[in-house]
Amino acid sequence: MKKTVFMLFQPTALVLIVVLWATIPADWLKVAWFPTAISIVTLLLVQTLEFLNERHAGWRMNIRELLTDLFYMILFYTVIGKLETWLFDDPLLSAKESLGISAAWATQLPFVAQVALTLLVFELGQYWLHRLMHNSFLWWTHAPHHHITQLNAVKGLVGNPLELLLISIGVTGLLDVPLNATFCAFNILTAVAAFAHANVRFDPPRWYAYVFTTIETHSLHHRVGFLDTRCNYANVLILLDHLFSTYREGEATVVGQDELRRLSIAEQFLFPLRPLMAWRRARSASTPG
Numbered sequence: 001m002k003k004t005v006f007m008l009f010q011p012t013a014l015v016l017i018v019v020l021w022a023t024i025p026a027d028w029l030k031v032a033w034f035p036t037a038i039s040i041v042t043l044l045l046v047q048t049l050e051f052l053n054e055r056h057a058g059w060r061m062n063i064r065e066l067l068t069d070l071f072y073m074i075l076f077y078t079v080i081g082k083l084e085t086w087l088f089d090d091p092l093l094s095a096k097e098s099l100g101i102s103a104a105w106a107t108q109l110p111f112v113a114q115v116a117l118t119l120l121v122f123e124l125g126q127y128w129l130h131r132l133m134h135n136s137f138l139w140w141t142h143a144p145h146h147h148i149t150q151l152n153a154v155k156g157l158v159g160n161p162l163e164l165l166l167i168s169i170g171v172t173g174l175l176d177v178p179l180n181a182t183f184c185a186f187n188i189l190t191a192v193a194a195f196a197h198a199n200v201r202f203d204p205p206r207w208y209a210y211v212f213t214t215i216e217t218h219s220l221h222h223r224v225g226f227l228d229t230r231c232n233y234a235n236v237l238i239l240l241d242h243l244f245s246t247y248r249e250g251e252a253t254v255v256g257q258d259e260l261r262r263l264s265i266a267e268q269f270l271f272p273l274r275p276l277m278a279w280r281r282a283r284s285a286s287t288p289g
């Protein structure tokens, strides 16, 4: 019975999220904090599942991890969210208006298609950005996320602030879909990213694991060794990894980088400066004193 409930949990949750946003009273959409509150509730609900059906004892939540996860959750939904709106969303909408860009055809689509389109557009951008992060200097912003030594529901938000800002950027603002479809797509993104980092034994149906990222495929992305992380890039739609030939089957129980040392929040913040600090150290060592 418990096995079946957990097996069906992820697909059922996604259906319920679609029903919630399809039927939400229009007045609630005007409440600025409402979508954020739903995202936070989603993350915390997924975290509580760990206490009901744990995946690995080595990833068990403790007070240090919990405080770190809560710190990043607050940072993401306050400072990072505001910065992203100010630096990217607002200029994008102004450009859309002044250039007369329109995607009015999207308003004619059924609700589920509007949600799927928003999800796909955002995920396509995220897939290529994430792949670029693993194959360029952007790794220095993304590496702190890979230095985490255990996976839990909110860990998708643990990383360097620069990376958190980059992973918030998308062009879904160009799509003319109603607000509830946009909020629904982002609620699904939050839920699947939480499932994919959660220390929970779901063991979902095969069709679900073919389309959506799971803890199995995402833990493999988190395994030790920089080159071994170059697979399963999709945060939410693992279907894209199948499509672009970066999919790898399996799962990892040991996650992290280098000597598996957990970074402090200060180290996560300063991580992108490491190449500069290494260069300065090398320069002063080579300078005759």
Ligand SMILES: [Zn+2]
Residues within 6 Å of the ligand: 130, 134, 142, 146, 221, 229
């Ligand atoms: Zn990565």
Ligand SMILES: [Zn+2]
Residues within 6 Å of the ligand: 145, 155, 156, 197, 218, 222
């Ligand atoms: Zn991750």
